[in-house]
Amino acid sequence: MVKYTHAPADIVFLGKDPEERCHFYFRQHWIRLFWPLIRVIAWSAFVGMALWLFVGIFGIQDASLRRITLIFLAMTWLLAHFLFLTSVYRHFLYIVVVTDQRVHRIKRTLVTHNDHQTIGLQMLQDIYKSQHGLVQNLLGFGTLTLEAQETVLKIHFTPRIAEKYERILHIKEVERSRNKHNVP
């Protein structure tokens, strides 16, 4: 039995400082799933057409050849769907967490990748947002670039980028003013 538990008030993840207070987190824009979706639809259409052509119209008479064709098409169908499922999982394993101290970019895949990059808000020198093209501007996503002294963190496909940009700037300013007041 799998239990889904989470702390109700805060986010917990590997690499998070106990002192950090989380403001928000997000995943990449849903447009990242568009091409995997188109690919699975195209492969499904191909399998359907092949089934219709080889088994329906031409009606392969040889039973063993027909069964080999059917198994080949079934495997192609399954492979396309499992690849789509893998893309969906990968989408959900790419998470950006913004806390009061740092921005964490956690990028994992099912088997090969396990990256965790962070950048301190106090170390930030510049924050850029860029939206190129009609699709990015219509759907409101783009690339957020966070620059510190020796580190550049690029967050591609940031959804509602204008809002995220403003919120990160706001958090940075609040923390800066709080630190100024705390300095004796």
Place this chain on the structure above:
Amino acid sequence: MITTLICIGILILVGEVCLWRLFYTKIVDMHFPPSLDCSSIRFFSIRRMHIAVIVHAVLLLISTLFPLWLLW
């Protein structure tokens, strides 16, 4: 025919379960309250994803095994 269909059915279930277990082991150490989620897709919590994966597995079983059974 039945043996082939059962083998393919088991293959689908094993694939779905293995992918889900891999995903779950990767995401289990990150707990996310939905109130802080600012993603473009906010519907899928882990519980809802699990349900969606079960539905996907059932649909994949039906859409693979039924045509095979018809055309074998």
